[in-house]
Amino acid sequence: MAGKRVEIEKYMEHNNIDFMVIQETHIGDEVRESFKRSKFTWFLSGGALEQKGEQCHHGVGIIIRNEMRSAVHDVETISERFMTLTLNGKIPITIVAAYAPTAIATAEEKDTFYDKLAEVSKSHKKERNNVHRFGHECKITTWR
Numbered sequence: 778m779a780g781k782r783v784e785i786e787k788y789m790e791h792n793n794i795d796f797m798v799i800q801e802t803h804i805g806d807e808v809r810e811s812f813k814r815s816k817f818t819w820f821l822s823g824g825a826l827e828q829k830g831e832q833c834h835h836g837v838g839i840i841i842r843n844e845m846r847s848a849v850h851d852v853e854t855i856s857e858r859f860m861t862l863t864l865n866g867k868i869p870i871t872i873v874a875a876y877a878p879t880a881i882a883t884a885e886e887k888d889t890f891y892d893k894l895a896e897v898s899k900s901h902k903k904e905r906n907n908v909h910r911f912g913h914e915c916k917i918t919t920w921r
Contacts (some may be wrong), residue, residue, distance in 0.1 A: 785840065786817050796862075797841045800876040802836030811852065818846055820853035820862060822874070837874040858890060859897055871901040 789797055802821055811820045821838040835857035841849070851863040857876075862870045875894055878886045 782814070782819070788813065789840065789842075791805060795845060796872065797840045798838070798872065798874045799838045799840065800874070802838050812845065813846070816843055817841065818843055820852050820854070820860065822860040823857050835876055837876050839872055839874050855893075855897065859893060861897065861901065863901070873897060873901070 785797070785799070788794070802823065811818060817840050819838060819840050821836065823836045837858065837860050839852075839860065839862045840861070845864065848864045848866055849862065850865045850869070851861070853861045853863075855861070858876045860874045862874075865871065873894075875890075875897075878917050882890075901912050
């Protein structure tokens with residue numbers, strides 16, 4: 778993913794994007810990590826692997842411009858399909874990174890996903906405004 782990180786950061790820099798939600802990071806083994814690079818900070822949430830050496834097909838992440846780090850109030854790594862990042866500001870927002878099951882998933886997997894999405898949204902709605910992004914970039918100009 779190191780080469781892809783550079784490519785994503787170049788894209789964000791060129792298009793003046795402040796934050797981006799990513800999916801299918803393929804980060805497994807229940808990885809919950811963040812790391813600061815020269816211009817952007819990456820927050821990642823991976824899943825459990827059933828067998829050693831198995832590749833994870835899920836994983837979500839949120840990438841923010843380093844100038845936004847001081848506005849980060851909370852990062853919640855929930856699972857390989859969900860994470861949230863809450864930013865303080867005049868209008869605090871919570872970014873929800875969600876990776877929905879594909880068409881081949883069982884009805885139970887889909888129901889579980891959407892139940893969890895509703896739970897996550899409801900838990901943040903009480904005190905924050907939500908921004909739901911499903912693998913798309915977003916330019917915000919009022920985060921300060």
